[in-house]
Amino acid sequence: MKLFADLQIHSRFSRATSNALTLPNIEKWARIKGLNLLGTGDFTHPKWLAELKEYLAEDGSGILTSKTGFKFVLQGEISNIYTQDGKGRRIHTLLLAKDFDTVRQINEKLLKKGRLDYDGRPIFGFTCIELVEMMRDISDDIEITPAHCWTPWYGIFGSMSGFDSVEECFKDQAKHIYSIETGLSSDPAMNWRLSKLDRYTLLSSSDAHSFWPWRLGRECNVFDIDLTYDNLIKAIRTKKGFTETVEVDPNYGKYHYDGHRNCNVSMSPEESKKHNGICPKCRQPMTIGVLNRVEQLADRPEGFVPKDAVPFKSLIPLSELIAALNGNSVSSQKTMKEFYNIINQFGNEFNILISANESELKKYADEKIADAIMKNREGKIRIIPGYDGVYGVPVIDGMQNKKNLMQQETPETKQQKGLHEFL
Numbered sequence: 001m002k003l004f005a006d007l008q009i010h011s012r013f014s015r016a017t018s019n020a021l022t023l024p025n026i027e028k029w030a031r032i033k034g035l036n037l038l039g040t041g042d043f044t045h046p047k048w049l050a051e052l053k054e055y056l057a058e059d060g061s062g063i064l065t066s067k068t069g070f071k072f073v074l075q076g077e078i079s080n081i082y083t084q085d086g087k088g089r090r091i092h093t094l095l096l097a098k099d100f101d102t103v104r105q106i107n108e109k110l111l112k113k114g115r116l117d118y119d120g121r122p123i124f125g126f127t128c129i130e131l132v133e134m135m136r137d138i139s140d141d142i143e144i145t146p147a148h149c150w151t152p153w154y155g156i157f158g159s160m161s162g163f164d165s166v167e168e169c170f171k172d173q174a175k176h177i178y179s180i181e182t183g184l185s186s187d188p189a190m191n192w193r194l195s196k197l198d199r200y201t202l203l204s205s206s207d208a209h210s211f212w213p214w215r216l217g218r219e220c221n222v223f224d225i226d227l228t229y230d231n232l233i234k235a236i237r238t239k240k241g242f243t244e245t246v247e248v249d250p251n252y253g254k255y256h257y258d259g260h261r262n263c264n265v266s267m268s269p270e271e272s273k274k275h276n277g278i279c280p281k282c283r284q285p286m287t288i289g290v291l292n293r294v295e296q297l298a299d300r301p302e303g304f305v306p307k308d309a310v311p312f313k314s315l316i317p318l319s320e321l322i323a324a325l326n327g328n329s330v331s332s333q334k335t336m337k338e339f340y341n342i343i344n345q346f347g348n349e350f351n352i353l354i355s356a357n358e359s360e361l362k363k364y365a366d367e368k369i370a371d372a373i374m375k376n377r378e379g380k381i382r383i384i385p386g387y388d389g390v391y392g393v394p395v396i397d398g399m400q401n402k403k404n405l406m407q408q409e410t411p412e413t414k415q416q417k418g419l420h421e422f423l
Helices: 023-033 046-055 100-111 128-138 166-176 229-238 269-274 290-297 318-326 333-346 349-355 358-364 367-377 413-420
Strands: 002-006 037-039 064-066 071-084 087-097 143-146 179-181 201-203 220-224 242-247 258-260 265-267 312-314 382-384 393-395
Touching: 023 037, 023 046, 023 349, 046 100, 071 100, 071 128, 087 100, 087 128, 087 229, 100 128, 128 143, 128 166, 143 166, 143 229, 201 229, 201 242, 258 269, 265 269, 269 290, 318 333, 318 349, 318 367, 318 393, 333 349, 333 358, 349 367, 358 367
Parallel strands: 002 037, 037 071, 143 179, 179 201, 242 312
Antiparallel strands: 002 220, 064 071, 071 087, 087 143, 220 242, 258 265, 382 393
16 A cells, blocks of 8 residues: 655644644645645644544554544654753654554653643653653654754754764664654755665654645655554664655755844855854854755765665645746635646645646646646756745746745634635
8 A cells, every 4th residue: 555644743732833733624635635644743732632532543553543534643742852961952753653552651651751731742851862761661662753853953963952873862772763854954865975874764754833735745755555553663664665755855944054044144055164154144153054964974975875775756845836936925815726726636736746747737737837847846946945944945937936935834814714715
């Protein structure tokens, strides 16, 4: 069974998320995107967990099923903020669990360390080493993955508070880490430049804070397995049955380049080096981005491909392509009317971005949009690189969004109204 799986999302109980993040909305838009397996997000939060138990049913396979047949896997995220080796660390970690009983045990352990009810991604002051020890005491089946591993502020390799290796972070517990999540600002090819990452499976997920199609599934994992929790974890840990990932161009991520958002300053690593990482406008340190950080740690040249590398596709969301062409935002009525017209013909966004042939696209879509979809598939869309929390912007035939609303994690009410008119 071919699965498009987004294994990291959030609920409305996490900070900076849409209030409209309900399970029916998430499921509905997952289908529109072309996903068929989702992480539940935020299983540590008591109110969200209660909704999960009401909405989803267990069948003994470790995979949960909604009342309309959509598949979910129990997933949460932990934020550990602590001091290790004389430096402050801020690390986000993704957890996958097999059943509600395992989640109960996880939450009971975490409640001994702090509160769970104030945020869907709770913060704790203990180390990642202790986190692994705690999870392993509960079950070997809990999957523990460093999330968005290159993000400057909260990634395991982040420039501001991270480590130089998995082993440095997890010490003797590193042997229980099988995967890392690459995040929007890096792709597998960038990670292949570090030989010490060869043993880890490179996962890609959206970390979505809303259900909109330019968020949910913007990155995902493709598996060819009979869907059970055990088979999913085996594929993650061994790469067998893990066929590819769907990525965005890393320039699209909001921490790809170095920069200083307040001063509208963005620089490549080469340019940043000339300024010693200091913003030329305000003379304050810039946020060092993912590309620079990869260059610091890489021991291989660009273009190196490990022998067991899992392939990937780079695709910009369809909404972004349409918005760039019409010069409006991704959430404008004009953009979403065109988006939904095409979806109605092809069923879901992945069918359009990955499978539909050019002649069929031109039957049902404006020729410029069809051409952009083909260029997207071929990796020919130019992206103005993201930096310091600012998303990258696609540019097609000289056009781009008049206002890049990708800067905000939470959609505004008017964005939601504009989209719902076409549902």
